[in-house]
Amino acid sequence: MPVPILKQGDTLIATIVAALTDRELVEFRDQLAERIGAVRARGVVIDVTALDVLDSFATRTLRTIAQIAKLRGASAVIVGIQPTIALAMVQLGLTLDDVHTALDLETGLELLRRPR
Amino acid sequence: MPVPILKQGDTLIATIVAALTDRELVEFRDQLAERIGAVRARGVVIDVTALDVLDSFATRTLRTIAQIAKLRGASAVIVGIQPTIALAMVQLGLTLDDVHTALDLETGLELLRRPR
Amino acid sequence: MSGIRVVVIERELDIVTARQAGRELAAENGFSPTDQTLIATAISEVARNIVVYAQQGEIVVSRVDERGRIGIQVIARDRGPGIENLELALRDGYSTKQSLGLGLPGARRLMDDFGIESELGHGTVVTMKKWVR
Amino acid sequence: MSGIRVVVIERELDIVTARQAGRELAAENGFSPTDQTLIATAISEVARNIVVYAQQGEIVVSRVDERGRIGIQVIARDRGPGIENLELALRDGYSTKQSLGLGLPGARRLMDDFGIESELGHGTVVTMKKWVR
Numbered sequence: 116m117p118v119p120i121l122k123q124g125d126t127l128i129a130t131i132v133a134a135l136t137d138r139e140l141v142e143f144r145d146q147l148a149e150r151i152g153a154v155r156a157r158g159v160v161i162d163v164t165a166l167d168v169l170d171s172f173a174t175r176t177l178r179t180i181a182q183i184a185k186l187r188g189a190s191a192v193i194v195g196i197q198p199t200i201a202l203a204m205v206q207l208g209l210t211l212d213d214v215h216t217a218l219d220l221e222t223g224l225e226l227l228r229r230p231r
Numbered sequence: 232m233p234v235p236i237l238k239q240g241d242t243l244i245a246t247i248v249a250a251l252t253d254r255e256l257v258e259f260r261d262q263l264a265e266r267i268g269a270v271r272a273r274g275v276v277i278d279v280t281a282l283d284v285l286d287s288f289a290t291r292t293l294r295t296i297a298q299i300a301k302l303r304g305a306s307a308v309i310v311g312i313q314p315t316i317a318l319a320m321v322q323l324g325l326t327l328d329d330v331h332t333a334l335d336l337e338t339g340l341e342l343l344r345r346p347r
Numbered sequence: 348m349s350g351i352r353v354v355v356i357e358r359e360l361d362i363v364t365a366r367q368a369g370r371e372l373a374a375e376n377g378f379s380p381t382d383q384t385l386i387a388t389a390i391s392e393v394a395r396n397i398v399v400y401a402q403q404g405e406i407v408v409s410r411v412d413e414r415g416r417i418g419i420q421v422i423a424r425d426r427g428p429g430i431e432n433l434e435l436a437l438r439d440g441y442s443t444k445q446s447l448g449l450g451l452p453g454a455r456r457l458m459d460d461f462g463i464e465s466e467l468g469h470g471t472v473v474t475m476k477k478w479v480r
Numbered sequence: 481m482s483g484i485r486v487v488v489i490e491r492e493l494d495i496v497t498a499r500q501a502g503r504e505l506a507a508e509n510g511f512s513p514t515d516q517t518l519i520a521t522a523i524s525e526v527a528r529n530i531v532v533y534a535q536q537g538e539i540v541v542s543r544v545d546e547r548g549r550i551g552i553q554v555i556a557r558d559r560g561p562g563i564e565n566l567e568l569a570l571r572d573g574y575s576t577k578q579s580l581g582l583g584l585p586g587a588r589r590l591m592d593d594f595g596i597e598s599e600l601g602h603g604t605v606v607t608m609k610k611w612v613r
């Protein structure tokens with residue numbers, strides 16, 4: 116299932132609506148990189164609230180997406196990591212140290228509105 | 232092929248127009264450092280849209296250029312990193328964390344106009 | 348409340364199917380939502396290893412009852428190339444594909460019991476358990 | 481649609497020629513623009529290593545067909561000084577020239593298969609493949 120990417124002002128909002136296969140996640144990565152250019156986005160919020168699991172592959176891909184966004188001139192924020200998933204990530208050894216995170220869409224958008 | 236460096240107000244705009252050899256990139260680095268002084272530039276935009284590949288040598292040189300500019304009193308912004316090149320950079324392990332990036336020339340110039 | 352599910356793993360989509368089967372069985376057997384997620388994540392890691400390193404194999408999740416202790420067992424089995432050095436493979440950050448190398452050591456941390464057997468040229472079997480708290 | 485290209489590497493300009501040859505062959509064989517860039521970048525890294533460490537050598541890019549799987553193979557070959565410790569050379573950040581040390585491990589991440597053989601005083605051969613998706 117493709118990930119819908121909406122535009123709101125100069126921000127892209129991508130909402131992952133269901134468990135994704137690795138390939139779908141990689142396609143999402145490439146589409147987002149294109150869309151940043153097409154709409155001249157300055158910020159990207161990726162909402163992972165609906166993801167059932169964030170394993171090492173998914174986490175690595177999210178980090179890659181955030182780094183690509185930066186190279187394309189946009190700040191990325193990952194929002195909606197659920198409590199049990201956060202615990203699983205920490206136990207796996209995954210931390211997203213270098214990636215902006217926020218509780219939910221609202222706080223993610225707020226974070227992007229601050230002067231960068 | 233030498234990289235043309237144009238002056239617009241107190242900003243230098245350098246547009247890389249084709250794949251560069253390592254030597255050409257290094258010559259560009261040194262010319263830019265000189266030009267910043269000659270025109271008393273406060274900002275530098277380096278447009279890499281036309282580059283076919285940004286490998287570890289090119290990325291390191293771009294980072295060096297940004298750092299030299301800073302030491303010469305000018306902010307540097309790298310613009311025009313294409314989606315597939317951004318992905319290749321991230322997979323190589325290159326991130327330009329410490330360097331300003333923007334989507335294209337226009338947003339790069341905008342970034343420089345903000346109060347520094 | 349059947350006690351066993353077998354998921355054939357040969358495509359990426361099967362990774363999702365396997366972890367969802369594990370989550371469901373865990374839910375049916377009284378695991379907390381937190382533990383359900385930990386189990387599903389561990390399954391995701393070993394299932395992906397089957398797809399990436401062995402191309403095909405299977406995941407078997409089952410309810411276990413050891414002297415009154417209720418738990419879930421996950422067996423990930425393949426006839427792939429096997430693992431040359433198990434000690435290295437269980438180390439954080441070790442990967443022959445330049446990926447994160449957290450799959451096996453991470454799955455081990457997520458579960459209560461963890462065992463792995465592998466023979467070069469013959470395949471790999473990972474056996475993991477988690478107990479209801 | 482010829483299946484093989486050989487680029488002699490002895491000057492910096494040859495690095496650009498080699499990566500462009502790789503990109504073209506990849507395009508002709510159905511690789512996506514993304515994969516074309518990943519392949520060109522990997523070639524750029526191993527070609528630069530030839531110029532920097534061995535002064536001269538060659539890059540051979542060819543189409544491969546393994547049991548119906550179509551791909552591209554890149555061989556980077558030189559008769560330079562060789563690499564003393566391959567394990568170290570494949571580690572992120574390791575460089576004997578104080579450069580970034582991401583060339584070999586990075587090329588490995590960019591491609592699907594990666595192998596390297598080297599003998600001190602005799603030279604180095606890097607063999608990499610990527611498969612059409």
Ligand SMILES: Nc1ncnc2c1ncn2[C@@H]1O[C@H](COP(=O)(O)OP(=O)(O)O)[C@@H](O)[C@H]1O
Binds near residue numbers: 436
């Ligand atoms: N089912 C398997 N068959 C063969 N090799 C495996 C299998 N699972 C894991 N391995 C090997 O063990 C290494 C470590 O695995 P893991 O910790 O999951 O990290 P990663 O998958 O990120 O490399 C892998 O790189 C691979 O060489």
Ligand SMILES: Nc1ncnc2c1ncn2[C@@H]1O[C@H](COP(=O)(O)OP(=O)(O)O)[C@@H](O)[C@H]1O
Binds near residue numbers: 533560
């Ligand atoms: N073709 C080669 N011949 C000899 N030594 C090499 C060759 N390629 C790589 N090396 C050695 O391996 C090290 C790591 O290479 P690499 O990862 O490409 O990083 P870098 O080139 O930035 O040092 C080099 O510093 C060099 O010592």
